């Protein structure tokens with residue numbers, strides 16, 4: 001069986017970290033005879049520079065045909081002044097919406113070796129294993145109308161629309177309830193139902209789903225409290241389900257509980273389980289080109305790809321075990337460095353994972 005993997009390195013540290021994940025994928029491809037074929041395409045700022053669009057037709061066509069996609073990151077100061085429709089981030093959002101990748105899984109797992117790198121005290125985070133299920137193709141990111149308009153008094157007004165249909169809420173809800181059922185039967189839905197009508201509906205639909213999932217205990221929390229609880233007592237959470245923007249923010253927050261945003265992988269899936277896999281972080285312009293970025297979130301995203309889109313559990317487990325092994329060896333990129341550990345570069349970290357494989 002042959003499977004096509006599309007690599008989209010993107011911008012900033014994207015090419016550096018995707019190169020390491022590609023080498024890891026190539027190694028498990030050989031070791032487990034996975035029949036993976038790799039192809040590359042442009043997205044984001046790299047695509048803007050070459051083709052004047054952040055999502056070229058050719059990239060979208062390749063993405064539609066791929067069995068799975070691995071993306072680095074997009075964006076950077078070079079393109080920040082462009083109008084919204086032309087920005088690198090539109091390339092990423094265009095991929096997500098064109099492929100209907102509505103279900104974004106962001107696991108925040110603390111590797112025990114990184115307990116001292118976490119922003120929280122070891123006893124508060126030890127054993128942390130949370131899954132954030134973020135709706136990815138709706139909400140305020142995509143709602144219409146949007147823009148900047150001129151008011152009669154001469155002032156300009158910027159506006160966006162936060163909208164969800166019942167069916168959009170139901171389908172992400174089902175993904176979250178299924179995940180909760182397979183884990184510990186606990187789901188917390190995060191909203192702002194004390195203020196926003198759209199999330200009153202969100203809450204109603206989530207409640208409704210409990211009839212399909214009587215074995216899952218559903219709770220609700222306002223997003224401001226959830227942000228606080230995540231740093232107060234994160235282990236109260238198991239699966240969190242939330243909308244696009246709240247999920248974006250809460251997942252960056254959760255990343256710091258695991259030591260670094262450089263540790264947080266993600267899967268973005270559609271209803272056919274076709275998926276795009278990417279680290280939760282961005283293009284990190286402040287460290288791009290220095291060879292010091294942490295490639296583990298991308299390598300762990302590759303493991304998620306093997307598990308969710310390709311059904312290669314054994315290869316996925318092997319990558320995760322290799323990551324754990326290099327952490328055991330005390331190797332750390334700068335973002336997770338702590339006393340008594342050894343600082344390594346992006347490439348050295350990739351090499352170490354390869355060696356462990």
Ligand SMILES: NC(=O)c1ccc[n+]([C@@H]2O[C@H](COP(=O)([O-])OP(=O)(O)OC[C@H]3O[C@@H](n4cnc5c(N)ncnc54)[C@H](O)[C@@H]3O)[C@@H](O)[C@H]2O)c1
Pocket residue numbers: 013017072073074075076077089092261262278279280281282283284285286287292293294295297335
């Ligand atoms: N999925 C994506 O492609 C994605 C995600 C987030 C942000 N972005 C874009 O990236 C650009 C920069 O955004 P930002 O600075 O707000 O967020 P960022 O995630 O790029 O960086 C935030 C901080 O985390 C650090 N960091 C991120 N990844 C790291 C890694 N692998 N190893 C070590 N340190 C790491 C950075 O050095 C920086 O200090 C923007 O253009 C933004 O739109 C893209």
Ligand SMILES: CC(C)[C@H](C(=O)O)[C@@H](O)C(=O)O
Pocket residue numbers: 075089092093248280281282
């Ligand atoms: C770059 C940006 C569009 C993106 C998002 O907000 O979804 C990023 O922050 C992420 O978390 O994947």
Ligand SMILES: [Mg+2]
Pocket residue numbers: 248249252280
């Ligand atoms: Mg984000």
